[in-house]
Amino acid sequence: MTxxxxxxxxxxxxxxxxxxxNMGGALLSGWLTDRGSKALKAQEILVIDPAPGQAAEKALKxxxxxxxxxxxxxASGLKMCLLAIKPQSFSQxxxxxxxxxxxxxxxxxxxxxxxxxGLAEVxxxxxxxxxxxxxxxxxxxxxxxxxxxxxxxxxHRDIAxxxxxxxxxxxxxxxxxxxxxxTAISGSGPGxxxxxxxxxxxxxxxxxxxxxxxxxxxxxxxxxxxxVLARSSEAAAELRKSVTSPGGTTEAALDVxxxxxxxxxxxxxxxxxxxxxxxxxxxx
Ligand SMILES: NC(=O)c1ccc[n+]([C@@H]2O[C@H](COP(=O)([O-])OP(=O)(O)OC[C@H]3O[C@@H](n4cnc5c(N)ncnc54)[C@H](OP(=O)(O)O)[C@@H]3O)[C@@H](O)[C@H]2O)c1
Numbered sequence: 001m002t003x004x005x006x007x008x009x010x011x012x013x014x015x016x017x018x019x020x021x022n023m024g025g026a027l028l029s030g031w032l033t034d035r036g037s038k039a040l041k042a043q044e045i046l047v048i049d050p051a052p053g054q055a056a057e058k059a060l061k062x063x064x065x066x067x068x069x070x071x072x073x074x075a076s077g078l079k080m081c082l083l084a085i086k087p088q089s090f091s092q093x094x095x096x097x098x099x100x101x102x103x104x105x106x107x108x109x110x111x112x113x114x115x116x117x118g119l120a121e122v123x124x125x126x127x128x129x130x131x132x133x134x135x136x137x138x139x140x141x142x143x144x145x146x147x148x149x150x151x152x153x154x155x156h157r158d159i160a161x162x163x164x165x166x167x168x169x170x171x172x173x174x175x176x177x178x179x180x181x182x183t184a185i186s187g188s189g190p191g192x193x194x195x196x197x198x199x200x201x202x203x204x205x206x207x208x209x210x211x212x213x214x215x216x217x218x219x220x221x222x223x224x225x226x227x228v229l230a231r232s233s234e235a236a237a238e239l240r241k242s243v244t245s246p247g248g249t250t251e252a253a254l255d256v257x258x259x260x261x262x263x264x265x266x267x268x269x270x271x272x273x274x275x276x277x278x279x280x281x282x283x284x
Contacts, residue, residue: 013046015163016070016081018097020049020056023110023167024084026138028059030166038162046074075100080159082108087281090114094122101126106156108146108163112183113281116149116176127152129160132182135190137167144170145182180282184274192270197222 015031017024028047031040042063047056050068060066067074075081081101085093090111101107101123108129109119119128131146144164148157157172164170173179197218204214228239244250257263 012043013065013074013077014044014079015040016046016048016075016078018048018070018081018083018093019085019089020047020052020059020066021084021086023133023137024049024082025053025056027082027084027133027163027166028056028064030140031163032059032062032064034162034166038165046070046078070097070100072100075105076102078102078105080106080108080163082110082163084110087111087113090118090122094119098122098124106152106159108160110144112187113278115282116147118282120149125151127156129156130176130179131160131164132179132187133164133167134186140166140168142168143186144168145173145179145186146170147173147176147179176282177279180275180278183278184271187278188274192267193222 017028017031020028024047028045031045032042033039042059043065045059045064047059047064047066048068048070049056049066052060052066056064056066070081078101081097083090083094083097103124103126106127106129107119107123108131110131110133112132114130116128116130119130128149129146129152130149131144133144134142136142137144144167146160146164161170171182173182200221201211201215201218204217205211209217229236232239234242240254244254
């Protein structure tokens with residue numbers, strides 16, 4: 001991207017975003033476009049990214065400052081610093097951020113697999129929030145779970161929550177173990193739903209449908225079902241029952257899916273595998 005703005009006097013920056021890739025770019029766009037008083041002004045945001053991508057183009061045009069590195073001067077006055085870099089970059093980027101950040105800046109990390117302990121090793125006594133968003137964040141349709149480290153107050157939560165809400169719904173959990181569970185359900189969940197869409201299409205193809213038609217039917221079915229879930233106040237189980245007539249076609253299929261060794265077992269095993277991986281990543 002061209003035209004990266006050089007850091008000048010940056011005392012008006014209150015929110016820093018480290019990494020403006022897929023997830024960081026989605027958050028950034030939400031920060032700028034949130035309705036009413038929740039939106040941040042462009043001058044309040046500082047983005048650190050050596051090569052910000054397309055997602056950041058609009059922000060640049062709106063006057064958001066971009067820089068390759070966080071300096072002490074630029075960091076003074078920051079209320080919050082949100083890390084949206086890849087977890088594997090953290091060991092390299094984290095220490096220089098910690099050198100620049102004021103001691104009272106709230107650190108919010110959305111990096112998968114970096115524990116509160118791992119963050120505290122780098123950021124010391126600073127208040128730290130660890131959050132786990134998911135892919136629909138890009139359309140403000142995500143859900144983010146977060147857990148607070150020691151020393152995080154309601155005032156810190158009031159700073160972080162509106163920024164996380166820019167990507168959709170936000171829920172707080174009490175323990176880091178639950179963040180690994182959030183990761184296994186909503187963090188990785190979009191992958192499961194995409195796979196379900198794939199195998200529903202493949203099953204249609206196996207029945208004899210043309211591949212393109214099978215893909216179209218499966219995709220729109222998942223989109224439509226998501227819309228029903230979004231618009232209805234009924235629980236998923238109630239919605240399922242409402243489309244399952246006794247002796248009908250849906251029931252015939254659900255008898256297979258809901259069998260003892262069917263989807264409940266598979267989904268249970270799959271989610272446990274994701275949970276374990278999330279825990280293991282946090283230890284490494
Ligand atoms: N995507 C998801 O669905 C999802 C869900 C939950 C959590 N997360 C977490 O969100 C984080 C970001 O994921 P992502 O998918 O948005 O990754 P991404 O698209 O690769 O974004 C990372 C960004 O950080 C930039 N970057 C690299 N080195 C940097 C540095 N030294 N200083 C500042 N920025 C730097 C990258 O620039 P270059 O491209 O030039 O390297 C890129 O723009 C990850 O930690 C991931 O675990 C993602």
